[in-house]
Amino acid sequence: MRLAILWTGGPEPPEPGRRALEQAGRYAAAGGHALLLHPPEGPSRLAGESYRAAGGRDLASLPREAPPEAAASRADILLFLGPPLAALLAAAREAGKPAYALAPLAGPSAGAEGLRILPGMEAFARELARLVSRAIVSRPDPMGRRPRGRRHNS
Numbered sequence: 001m002r003l004a005i006l007w008t009g010g011p012e013p014p015e016p017g018r019r020a021l022e023q024a025g026r027y028a029a030a031g032g033h034a035l036l037l038h039p040p041e042g043p044s045r046l047a048g049e050s051y052r053a054a055g056g057r058d059l060a061s062l063p064r065e066a067p068p069e070a071a072a073s074r075a076d077i078l079l080f081l082g083p084p085l086a087a088l089l090a091a092a093r094e095a096g097k098p099a100y101a102l103a104p105l106a107g108p109s110a111g112a113e114g115l116r117i118l119p120g121m122e123a124f125a126r127e128l129a130r131l132v133s134r135a136i137v138s139r140p141d142p143m144g145r146r147p148r149g150r151r152h153n154s
Contacts, residue, residue: 001132002034002058003074007044009082016104016106020081021046023121029056031128036073039064072097077131079124083107084115098131101125 009017025047028035035051037044040061049058062070071078073093080089080101085124092099093114100116102124117123 001031001076001128002036002060003028003128004036004038004071004078005044005047006038006071006078006080006085006088007042007047007081007082008085009043011042012042013046013081017043017081018046020102020105020121022050024079024081024124025050025052025056026054027121027125027128029054029134031125031132033128033132034058034060037061037076038066054071069095077128080115081105084112086112089113089115100127 003024005028007013007021013021021043029051035048035056035058037048037059038061040048040063044061048061048089051059059077060074062074068085068088069091071088072095076097078088078092078097078099080099082105084099084101084106089099089112098116099114100118102121103117103119106117118127
């Protein structure tokens, strides 16, 4: 899965923002996920640096001037660290991509449609694991056939 980390706060993140960026990078690497940063410079670098330090191998970024739809189309899951951008949230909703924000960083957008507010990075890590395991379970049979009979589990 490709996780988009979208820093939408100011140029100098407060301590909770720094911690969330670093944790997001580590959780993405630990789960074996690809990481997409937007924007690639500024505070978002913290997520990329912690991702690489934790062994992450698939790091990509979108330039600051990229349209909001680009992150929604390239990522499987979007994580807003800071107040969510309305255009990007709308693009994620239209593409059917799950979008999350952390309560301490989201600001007054807790009621935005299509946005799930989580209490912290640990809750996001649990949600990410749940989404990934659901994706694995719902994957079609790679052999293209259904097992028959009572003893099909091998």
